[in-house]
Amino acid sequence: MKKVLMILVIMMLSAASYAEGRVEKIIKNNKIRVGTTGDYKPFTYYNGKDFEGYDIEVAKYIAEDLGVELEFVPTTWKTLIDDLESDKFDIAMGGITRNTKRKIRVELSRPYLVFGKSPIVRKADEGKYTSLEAIDKPGVKVGVNIGGTNEKFADKNIKSAQIIKYERNLDVPQAVIKGEVDVMISESPEAIHYANEYKKLAAPMIDNPMTKSQLGYLIPKGEYDMLDLINFILDEMELKGIMDELKAKQIK
Template identity: 25%
Template sequence: MKKIGFSSGCWILAGILILSMGLTACGGSGAGNGSGSSSLTLTEGVLKVGMEVGYPPMEYLEEDGVTVTGFDYEVAQEIAGKLGVEVEVVDTAWDGIFSSLDSNRYDCIISSVSITPSRQEAYILTRPYIANAIVIVARNDEQIASPEDLAGLRVATQTETTADEYMRELRDGGLAVADEDYFVYDKIIQCFDELLLNRVDAVMVDSVVAAYYMGSNSDKLKIKWENDTAEPLGICLKKGNDALTAEIERIVDELYADGTMAALAEKYFGRDVTEGVR
């Protein structure tokens, strides 16, 4: 018995090894989109787009709770339309959204990805398709005019967002927000819930998202401060996927030239914010 158990164990191990080598090989060829396949995308006829659905107005669910919509979603639709393929949204948690690109779960991320040097090191980011700024949202009566005023207050952000990074920089730079007063949530909606429940005093967030929440709670909440330097958002692809990147860049240029982007911005943000982005 023992002997058989041991040898079958070896076979299983060998099987796993062979399988994983096979998978790595597939991964390798898929990344470059070179050998054998002429398709630009992972799956012929489909553009798989990674999104964290739950970030209105950029990407969120309609009231029926299943239909994806939002600015990014419509941008994805426009791009796919010009590529002649269908959009398939892959809904992913923000935590880990980039590593799924490495494992070929989708062709690109169109999910309000801010262009930062560290992200550019590891991935391809297209030239900006829209711009955004970090803002501070607080209850009406709060006396906040700049990030310095956050000292001693309770602050919330969404984990791994540029607002989170910005808060960390500020705190490293001496802003007095204690560890136990700095809250990092999985979902942006939780930050706003906490603000309304009086459990935090300020939320640091992307302006496009803040605008959306102001809409339903504009009597209670207010944008207290907006960062001067706009934060460009790009479409994120795996390193080496140059063919698809070039196509997307060309299409986004077209969308800018024919006014589609301006119309989408008007629809979702209430104003044309495309000026000087590209």
């Protein structure tokens, strides 16, 4: 009986050792599926026809480097990790903050950008909202997108101002311009982008953000072969100066 059990255990371990990894599946299927929200400039943006942005360019480089086709799979901030766990895509990309809660559920790539929470305001209010204390006052309306770290930051830190939540991140800068809200809780790269794109907007705290964090990519839990591969490609991109070129082109 013991011999039979031992044989079964060996067979199970052998089968596990030959289990097809995610990288093998990607190569076999000749396709890498990238989940992205398409609503977070300058990292991911769906223009009605195609996806564009910093992380979209990185995704294209990864697919080309692997010699496989690239498929973008739309997702949302609320369903980002659920969709990844449900195998709707192989990797999530698009201005995603590395944090402990995400690390518990998924694998995080090495960081590729340091940033911080920064407000986006109307140009006329540039000198008015220069600190969290100045923002968190009665009568101030603060806009955030639902499901991301901006919402979590606002829920934790905004006590006196009114928080107004939007389904789409792209709608919040427009809400600031229209006067629906006074401040958008954003992140420094996005704040820089919108301040440059719209003359009516300003980013008063990009040099002294309210927090410090890092961006990375999400990979399904336990997919260490995929994690190692992505980190290797990112290291190579850094070495070749491709990361600097993308930052100069996309984050402005």
